[in-house]
Amino acid sequence: MPPRLNIWSACSALSTRARAFARLPQPGPAALARGLADNTTSRLPESTPGALPPSMLPESEPAVYSSSENETAINQLRMIEYGLSSLDPTVEGHKYGMPELPLPSQKHAKHRYDSVITQVTRLLMRDGKLAKAQRDMAIILNYLRTSPPPKLDPARPLLPGAPPASHLPLDPVLYLALAIDSVAPLVKMRGFKGLAGGGKSLDVPMPLRARQRRRTAFGWILDVVNKKKSKGSGRTMFPHRVAEEIVAVVEGRSGVWDKRTQVHKSGTGNRANLNHMAIKGMV
Amino acid sequence: MSAPNCLRCLVRPSAGIPVSAPRTVSPLVTPFVLARTAPFSTTAANARPKKEAQGKSDGGGSSRGGKKLQLGKFKKEKVADRGRTPLPGERKAYRKRITLSNDNAIPVPWLTDLGPADLADPRSSGKVMALPEEVQDQLRASEAFKATQCWGMFRKPAVLVRKETTDLVNRMEDAVDKKETLRLVVTGDKVTGKSMMLLQAMTHAYLNNWIVIHVPEAQELTTACTDYAPIPNTDPVQYMQNVYVLKLIQAIKRANEKVLAKTYTMTAHPELPQNMPANSSLLALANVAKEAEGAWAVFQALWTELTAQGANRPPILLTLDGLAHVMKVSDYRAPSFDLIHSHDLALVRLFSDVLAGGGAKFPSGGAVLAATSRSNAPRAASMELALAQREAEQSNKEKEKTDVEVPKKDPFFRGYDDRVEAVLRSVQVLRLKGIDKLEARALMEYWAASGMLRAMVDEKTVTEKWTLAGSGVLGEMERAALLTMRV
Incomplete structure (x- = not known):
């Protein structure tokens, strides 16, 4: 029996306290007065009635300060009196400088990550656990950084203008975006019910926006990933499988390329349907 | 008043069959009639020999006789190919393996x-x-x-x-x-x-x-x-x-x-x-x-x-x-x-x-x-x-x-x-507590020189990461600068 389940340890757990209670600082008068707004009787410390604080007594002289900072402050006040702005930030300076305006998009709390990364992270998310998905994404990027540079397949060309393979691992965000954008389909088939005659639906190719294309491509990648087996165990396994598939896409080994080809083929085959009488006005 | 027939199966229970037979009855003393199925008892069904003994001809779950409607003439049998199962300890070894170098990183x-x-x-x-x-x-x-x-x-x-x-x-x-x-x-x-x-x-x-x-x-x-x-x-x-x-x-x-x-x-x-x-x-x-x-x-x-x-x-x-x-x-x-x-x-x-x-x-x-x-x-x-x-x-x-x-x-x-x-x-x-800003700066300069931190290391960045890491807690600095989605 583990010691935790022992009945006596349960009793001792009732009085578990490793160290003495920390002593609270003595509450000052302000702390006592706080929260007593509806209390009509003041609980400020007793003081002799009529006694004024020493600074309000007529015989007390104002203390004379003479320091360079004080001089500067007085000068500033004089300048304000004359209608000049003495607290000009360009004169005063800031510890870390002013932020550049307009603010770069990364400074916005909701746009702090790359747009592809943001979208893909949300596609990785299961059960609404965004923080876990973000950690997974960080692990994916780390995997891409540490894996050897991909060996590109000329039969599966990446997007035109892609950097050479040796540059990819050190820019994992670009690596991931490049993989997804390269396998993303350009069109999807939309079925119009019953228009092809005989109750058949008429497949019409529709163009996709960039975000839609990425979503489809990453959905395909996730389909492959979910069927894959993990090599090891632990929480890094799912992100590692995703990352392995990303590498496979860039190297042209992945089955996702075939899906893209298939969609494009049927798109080309059905492009005549765009001229169908019933479709013409709709698309 | 009880119905004379079993309502579920419409099989008339014969008078000789007890409604439920105790499971522990030894086979030697089993009455002859018990060999037939008794509709109200699960005992006989439980006592039935296991599927392996019956052989493969029995098929899957249902043992209903008669004709079956078969949709699709050539139905493929689904074979879940799981590949080689990992040996004991193999998955853990993969989890615990230690890599000490990254060839992509720039030598400092x-x-x-x-x-x-x-x-x-x-x-x-x-x-x-x-x-x-x-x-x-x-x-x-x-x-x-x-x-x-x-x-x-x-x-x-x-x-x-x-x-x-x-x-x-x-x-x-x-x-x-x-x-x-x-x-x-x-x-x-x-x-x-x-x-x-x-x-x-x-x-x-x-x-x-x-x-x-x-x-x-x-x-x-x-x-x-x-x-x-x-x-x-x-x-x-x-x-x-x-x-x-x-x-x-x-x-x-x-x-x-x-x-x-x-x-x-x-x-x-x-x-x-x-x-x-x-x-x-x-x-x-x-x-x-x-x-x-x-x-x-x-x-x-x-x-x-x-x-x-x-x-x-x-x-x-x-x-x-x-x-x-x-x-x-x-x-x-x-x-x-x-x-x-x-x-x-x-x-x-x-x-x-x-x-x-x-x-x-x-x-x-x-x-x-x-x-x-x-x-x-x-x-x-x-x-x-x-x-x-x-x-x-x-x-x-x-x-x-x-x-x-x-x-x-x-x-x-x-x-x-x-x-x-x-x-x-x-x-x-x-x-041990957090590191100070000078140490943090040295560390971040090393990260940047290795190409792992894609940012300019100046006082502002160092202070930012140092603060995010709870006054320079080392592991938290790694999390804030290296293990993040914003590389």
């Missing part, structure tokens, strides 16, 4: 290898320095690297030399100069670099030809996952852990090969399976341990030789990570089914005796270091209290005041352990 030109005196030199604090190849192998052999640390991101493993590092290493050197043993516990919050501090101490020891004995995970000793056996003729009974000790001896052998080869035994060891005459090398002595059977005897012989008084021995560093696990009652059971205290396990006792200041004296001095863990640590109230007390006493002694109150035992708590208190009565405590 100004990175210098650590020399024997570098870690003790206060001038090198606040610098990032690389571990030499040989030391890497030694550290790997003694399992000083952990899978959760970011070794795999850089071209070669490098460490940040902190102020605490030079402080600790200087204390170790002082102890060796006086031929004493430094007894110290490294503690601190989560991911403040406690294990890394042990690693740096070990690096210093390897660079200066000490002998290092490292227990990488104290929990392996006390969570009842390795074999144990009572040692005969001990009172109170102590327990040896032969399998673990064999692994430890092999690690010691691989990590300290050179030093052990140059150190020779003082006395003969006839008790070992292979006779060891005097004046043979300690490496040969360690080589005697081939099987778990006699491993503890070999380890004892090795330990007696290492701590033999009056001999010319190198300094010894004894380290252990995860102190809380050995400062509690272990999960092992004695034959009387009582739980065994961790300090009754012989290997743990050897360590705790040295930590307490009793036990074996190191002939040329040395150090015994232990690190606490925050993520994987059982409650050890006595240990926490003792460390807090030692820390308070230490700060009072340094300031020569008594302004810090030494915490006292809770009189209403029964979970204290006298044996643990006795062990930790006179240790030094090194509390």
Whole structure:
């Protein structure tokens, strides 16, 4: 029996306290007065009635300060009196400088990550656990950084203008975006019910926006990933499988390329349907 | 009034069939009629022979006779091809594997290898320095690297030399100069670099030809996952852990090969399976341990030789990570089914005796270091209290005041352990906190130079990450700068 389940340890757990209670600082008068707004009787410390604080007594002289900072402050006040702005930030300076305006998009709390990364992270998310998905994404990027540079397949060309393979691992965000954008389909088939005659639906190719294309491509990648087996165990396994598939896409080994080809083929085959009488006005 | 027929199956129950037959009826006395199915009883169905016995012709779940409508003439049978199943321990090995270099990372030109005196030199604090190849192998052999640390991101493993590092290493050197043993516990919050501090101490020891004995995970000793056996003729009974000790001896052998080869035994060891005459090398002595059977005897012989008084021995560093696990009652059971205290396990006792200041004296001095863990640590109230007390006493002694109150035992708590208190009565405590901004800057410059941090390292960035990391907690800085989605 583990010691935790022992009945006596349960009793001792009732009085578990490793160290003495920390002593609270003595509450000052302000702390006592706080929260007593509806209390009509003041609980400020007793003081002799009529006694004024020493600074309000007529015989007390104002203390004379003479320091360079004080001089500067007085000068500033004089300048304000004359209608000049003495607290000009360009004169005063800031510890870390002013932020550049307009603010770069990364400074916005909701746009702090790359747009592809943001979208893909949300596609990785299961059960609404965004923080876990973000950690997974960080692990994916780390995997891409540490894996050897991909060996590109000329039969599966990446997007035109892609950097050479040796540059990819050190820019994992670009690596991931490049993989997804390269396998993303350009069109999807939309079925119009019953228009092809005989109750058949008429497949019409529709163009996709960039975000839609990425979503489809990453959905395909996730389909492959979910069927894959993990090599090891632990929480890094799912992100590692995703990352392995990303590498496979860039190297042209992945089955996702075939899906893209298939969609494009049927798109080309059905492009005549765009001229169908019933479709013409709709698309 | 009950219906004459069974309403479900419309089979008329015959008068001879009992409604339910007891399951325990032995087949010898089963009445003849029971062989037929009784509609109200599950007994006969349960008693039916298993499917394997019926053969494959029976098919799948339904055994309904008659015609079946079959949709699709050639239905493929789904065969789930799962491939090769991983061997036991294979998945764990994959999880725990340690990568020490990343060929994508840019080599840092100004990175210098650590020399024997570098870690003790206060001038090198606040610098990032690389571990030499040989030391890497030694550290790997003694399992000083952990899978959760970011070794795999850089071209070669490098460490940040902190102020605490030079402080600790200087204390170790002082102890060796006086031929004493430094007894110290490294503690601190989560991911403040406690294990890394042990690693740096070990690096210093390897660079200066000490002998290092490292227990990488104290929990392996006390969570009842390795074999144990009572040692005969001990009172109170102590327990040896032969399998673990064999692994430890092999690690010691691989990590300290050179030093052990140059150190020779003082006395003969006839008790070992292979006779060891005097004046043979300690490496040969360690080589005697081939099987778990006699491993503890070999380890004892090795330990007696290492701590033999009056001999010319190198300094010894004894380290252990995860102190809380050995400062509690272990999960092992004695034959009387009582739980065994961790300090009754012989290997743990050897360590705790040295930590307490009793036990074996190191002939040329040395150090015994232990690190606490925050993520994987059982409650050890006595240990926490003792460390807090030692820390308070230490700060009072340094300031020569008594302004810090030494915490006292809770009189209403029964979970204290006298044996643990006795062990930790006179240790030094090194509390690790966040690094300062200069050190943070050095570290971030190294990250940026390796190409792992794609940002300009200026005062603003350093302050940003330092603040995000809770005033420079090392692991949190890694999380904020390296393990993020914004690379």
